[in-house]
Amino acid sequence: MRPRRGSAAFAAWEDGSMAWKSVLREEDLPEGVMAGAEAGALRVVLCRHRGAVHAYEDHCPHAGGPLSHGNFTDGRLICPWHAWEFLCETGAWGANPAVGLRRLPVKIEQGRIWIDA
Ligand code: FES
Numbered sequence: 001m002r003p004r005r006g007s008a009a010f011a012a013w014e015d016g017s018m019a020w021k022s023v024l025r026e027e028d029l030p031e032g033v034m035a036g037a038e039a040g041a042l043r044v045v046l047c048r049h050r051g052a053v054h055a056y057e058d059h060c061p062h063a064g065g066p067l068s069h070g071n072f073t074d075g076r077l078i079c080p081w082h083a084w085e086f087l088c089e090t091g092a093w094g095a096n097p098a099v100g101l102r103r104l105p106v107k108i109e110q111g112r113i114w115i116d117a
Contacts (some may be wrong), residue, residue, distance in 0.1 A: 047075075
């Protein structure tokens with residue numbers, strides 16, 4: 001999808017350095033919902049909590065479980081393999097905030113969610 005002329009994404013698209021990838025329609029990620037998506041070759045998990053969209057690499061730091069196949073409850077992403085819980089807003093593991101998910105920059109433009117990956 002071509003970015004809107006005059007936007008930052010358009011400038012990056014025009015000079016060939018674009019890293020932003022459109023991954024979902026904004027309406028497909030309402031409050032309290034989690035979704036998996038592809039950002040180029042990278043599998044990502046997105047969640048919306050308290051109105052804000054957050055994105056992370058879809059790879060649990062424990063043993064590589066696909067977080068997008070787990071659950072999303074009370075602002076926490078729950079891994080399907082061994083139930084580690086990560087805060088949607090920070091990606092931090094609930095039991096030890098020093099451990100966390102790899103966060104990816106997100107923006108919403110033209111009704112779509114974009115990830116810098
Ligand atoms: S792989 Fe996610 S909790 Fe073990």
